[in-house]
Amino acid sequence: SWALAAALALVALSLAAVHFSERPTEVYPVRFTVPPPGKVTFDWLDIPVVSPNGQRLAFTGMTPEGKRALWIRSMESLTNQPLPGTEDAAFPFWSPDGRFIGFFAEGKLKKIDVSGGPPQTLFDAPLGGGGSWNQDGIIVFNPVEGPLYRVSAAGGETKPLLELDKSRREVSHSWPSFLPDGRHFLYLARSADAGKTGIYLGSLDSKETRLLVNADSNAAYAPPGFLIFSRQEILLAQPFDVRKLQVIGEPFPIAESVGRMTFIPGAHFSVSENGVLAYRSGGTSNSQFAWYNRDGKRLGSVGEPGDYRQIVLSPDGKRLAIERPDPKVGTTDLWLLELESGIMSRLTFDPANDSDPVWSSDGRRLLFSSSRKKANDLYIKVIGGEEELLFESGEDKFAEEWSKDGSSILFISLNGKAFYRLPGPGGSPGERKPELLLRTEFDKDEPHISPDGRWIAYNSLESGRWEVYVASFPKFTEKRQVSNAGGCQPLWRKDGKELFYLGMDGKLMAVDVKAGAGFEAGAPKVLFQTPLRADPIQNQYDVTGDGQKFILGEPIEQEVKPIKVVLNWTAGLKR
Template structure:
């Protein structure tokens, strides 16, 4: 109420959806950063003197002294089975006049992995309905690795689906989040990110599931792997730091060192090696909107803009002569390209078809090895939309 202090949720990463985060009070002057309690969602302040937040699928209210910035011990439930988004946003809002509105339900969107052909026509469905994220096809075309969120806890694990046998096998079992898998060139290993010991470290494990996972590269910041070079020598990943946002890095499996490739105050993500290993494909918002670019990995200056009108989730074709990306209105786009010795020529982007893709972060599609089929992480149809519940003078129940 004094206009000098604010509340926020602090977490090691946006994927930590349990109570390992903290609800913190800070000041606009920068002279305060006080932890109030464990938390895993957004928090609201009611002028009647309560903090409202999500706890174990319920909304709770806890008395808060705005002058001393301290909490009383007891908390009271005010709504049950309140929905929460995939990044931890609880679906509620409170007004200064004492009105509460919230939505019930799981809050997490299930999906299926569906095949479509080059025209966008569906050609097959496989695997169960689940909360899939970032599916990627093995190089031999026999398996798909993805992260799946547990319906109860929301935690992510890596699973491998066998396309021929129809079997689904869990690859990771840690109590933390494991996400964004990438296959090694020979499909024998999978690299992924885990927040077991930090914001998100690069881990590696045999794709057969045998043996223990190993830490590949650790740092204080969130890291998201995006590609493994065809010669098996390097892994691309994006790292999020407080000062520079997301940047593109490369980890060398030969000398076990990480080198930054792109580092600016803007967000550079989704880096991908060209099939011949000479070019880096990536997306950045340096122009004010996210677009797709290519730069040489040789260190030569210069970059080439591939997309127009906004773009994300870029991929190369298997022969390196075409680049695909997703437009802001979720159309799959294609650009014919001609890499030269010292320059890069890109054609005019063209629409292939609207793609019914799960609208979350990450590349939610992948191409078969022959380029004739596309695997799309497709949201399942909702049979019923959860209603909004409005409660007037919600604090009156706390006084009874």
């Protein structure tokens, strides 16, 4: 009837009014921070990585004992869970199902089940540069400063995936990141030509590669269609067509003051498949050079504060060689500080990493390592003059010591597992043959020959913590431990009658030495408490020849930056 029809029409209109008056629930970004657990600190190596489903966060951090380890945290929890067996872990990455984490540690590529169990070693990776894991169980990774490789997530044979493009003057590939199809991936290719450094597109099925974006950064794809990467300290999103594999339009900023790594360029960020973004601010740790006497009295500062590494005093005590990162590109160069005037000048300008300076005994030259070719090789720089290649090989080599008579050079290879000796300058690089002096399964570093050339001091992890040892040189017999509660960075007094080292608690220690045909060492004595956080693979201090003054790279107190997490990060984009 007409009445019934009218009633039904009113009901329909009412329902329509209700329906059209309802608006979709607005989605907003949710931001929170994750501080480091306990007394753990973050530094330039520590990248937060979100699981693919956005439910967990994995990160590395440095313990007060100087050991880096891996933690995970559920987004639903307020606690961080350490993963046992992940000491020395760096650059973690998730499996697609979120059950495993791949990481680099002790010169190996490893994986660990986050539900429990020990890590499994997959392959050698002396200097890892990131990894990515696809749905078919293929891991693409960078084992050294060369091209990318592939390996099964179950372990087994590894195969080169790409080659360095000589036409583009490429020096390294790093930070692979699979796209949703599991066959194509993003990666960073660094070139001696800065204009050709960028984020490239690669494939498991082809050797062909293509430049997507000029940026010296790691990159990741984020649904519904963005490439995320950084330029300097700004995190950018670039529209990306995932079907055509092409960038669209211009990038726009999504976060500022995002920390960057040095040595292996990249930014501290990651993104999940469902809109979770994690990043960390502040990637540098500034320090101030300062003189101290043996009683711990601060005698004054030198130069300006900055991000400095590997400080080495010249033989005459007038200059300081320094490894210093360039925050714009993330690589390191060598600088020289005149201690009397405070004037600092740059020594190396190559876009590769130049690191680990070692003085010649006359103070006219510096031995150093550089990644200008496939691996870190050894070079010599004349102060105010030219550079020359001393020795190259397929393995990474890090300069450590130059004998007083100039005839021998020591370097570390195999990710800190071996000490080698090499003839000094003279002849062609190809004629030099390294001599293996010591190789063990334990990490070791900072070898320094005694002034009389008969003994060598170094720090090793063989006891389970870093300690200082002295052995005969070059045979490494008659070894004895000289530190008694942890130690690193041993240095000899010029007359060989005293050995200094840094305790793992930051105390500067001294040991009286009687060295000749035999070696006798007294009990370690505390000179003073330094403000340093001991690092067994860095030179954080040096001492004058008479052992009366010490120069330190004092850390400038900075707040430890927490990890920042943004849920629904795309909801904050302007529509």
